Amino acid sequence: MGQFLCHSLKVIARGDHLPIVSTPCVPQSSSRRTNMVETGTLRFKKWQSMLKNGEERMRYLYTSSKLSDLDIFFPGDEEPLKVHSLILSTNSPVFFTMLNGPMAPDKLTLPEDPRHSFQKLLDHMYLDRMDLKSVEEALEVYKLAHKYEIESTKKECVKYIASNVKAETMPAVLETSVLYEVTALKKKCKEILDRDPDAIMLPETVSRLSKATMKALLTDETLAFSSEAVPFRGLIAWGKAQLGQQEEPSGIALREKIGDDLLREVRFLDMPQDEFVDNVVGTDVLREILPTGWLSRFHLSPDGNRETLEPQVRYGLIPWLRSDRNICVHRLDAPGAGTLEIEDFDGGNVVISSASSEGPEFVFAPPAALERGKRYHVWFTPKTEVVANGADGGSQRVGNVTLSREWEGLECALYACESGSSGCE
Incomplete structure (x- = not known):
């Protein structure tokens, strides 16, 4: 047939x-x-x-586009995307509000949305799938999904990003994780950061970060930078990138752009003296931000010349001491005879308590009252003056006690009890 x-x-x-x-x-x-x-x-x-x-x-x-009832236009494109308002409304509460009611439009212009990324968003709305090609693409789609409150699409994007993020794309992912508080992506970024934390502070990297991300990095006490000078240099590079000037900016302009809130997060007291001189002195960004007389504790010459430096005689044993509750400090251990002082950093570096001892045990009477959440510095001043520099430049003889750089920034033994109030008896 x-x-x-x-x-x-x-x-x-x-x-x-x-x-x-x-x-x-x-x-x-x-x-x-x-x-x-x-x-x-x-x-x-x-x-x-x-x-x-x-x-x-x-x-x-x-x-x-059969039965479509809505045209969506994008900047620079003459041809609209023809979609169904019902589909958009059932996936997004934002579109539901926009497209339903007596004044419901049959045309929309989305000037801030990339057409390609929006098309991926539609793929997931209609087909429950997306063919993501890169982490950068997934980040763009995630931002749109967040904007239009499409939770299922956000989850798919996070899943793809977490599985594909690498060192080169980590800064952009970190930005998104901080901006949108995405815990899963923060965790993946932290895994990469822990392998090489210094890399995030390179000039070509920090220039792409927002102020919120910079603050998150500076306040993360778990990041083990090779030196406290590393985050400071990164912050300076970030400030220069924000200014966008071809010429070297002044210290005042740089400080205004960076902001005192970020500068105060740098752990200057953890820097060895030589690193402080090499990286901080002379930048002018610290003018008027550090407590009066703070620089004099390093006995620096006016021009910061290393050859004319006098020996340091006051050591920061515990910088940034902070507790999540009110505590009373009864006793601290130090490397030798001398005086310990506890300063209230957030209160203008006022000495709130001091104790002297022939060492190494220092007893505060009455106990020092530390308030919950506030930052304190503990300083140690040896009993005798420094009489000679160590042969290797890394230690100094103080009476019968040798203070090596291992003591700089070291948290010494802290004996304290919880206080029910801000006072101690």
Whole structure:
């Protein structure tokens, strides 16, 4: 028998005449039908019955724009995306508010949304899938999903990013994790940061970070930078990038751009003297920000010349001492005879308590009251003056006690008890 042909009837209106046109219809193979569904080229009058399930019917509506009732325009594009307001409304509470009501539009212009990323958003709305190609693309889609409050799309983007983030894309992911408080992405970034924390502070990297991200890095006490000078140099590079000047900016302009809130997060007291001189002195960004007389504790010459430095005689044993509750400090241990002073950093570096001892045990009477959340510095002044520098430049002789750099910034033994109030008896 010859090939069987079925005929469907197509009615074409021409004035008052309704001629009947016969067109051949050949049953399609599954692969050809799928291809036509994906490209939206089905021409059957009863296309609903030709598609085997809801997924195929939804894909056909998406790719063919059949029954679409909303045109979305993007800057620079003349051709709109034709979509269905019902689909957008059922996926996004933001679109539901925009597209429903007596003044519901049939056209939308989205000047801030990249067309390509929005198309990926639609892929997930219609087809429950996205073909993400890169971490950068996933970040853009995530931002749109957050903007339109599409939680399922956000989860898919986070899953892809967490599985594909590498050292080169980590700064951008860190930005997103800080801005949107994405715990899973913060954790992945932290894993990369822990392997090489210094890399995040390189000029080419910090220039891409926001102020919020810089603060998050500076306040993360778990990041083990090779030196406390590293985050300071990174902060200076970040400030210069924010100014965007070709010439070297003044210290005053740099400080104004960085902000005192960020500068106060740098642990200057943890820096050895030589690093402080090499990296901090002479930048002018610290003018008027450090407590009066703070620089004099290093006995620096006015021009910061290392050859004219006098020996340091006051050591920061515990910089940034902070507790999550009110505590009373009864006793501290230090490396030798001398005086310990506890300063209230947040209160203007006022000495709130001091104790002297022949060492190494220092008892505060009455106990020093430290308030919850406030920052304190503990300073140690040896009993006798420094009489000679160590041969290697890394230690100094103080009476019968040798203070090496291992003591600088070291948390000495702290004996304290919890206080029910801000006072101690």
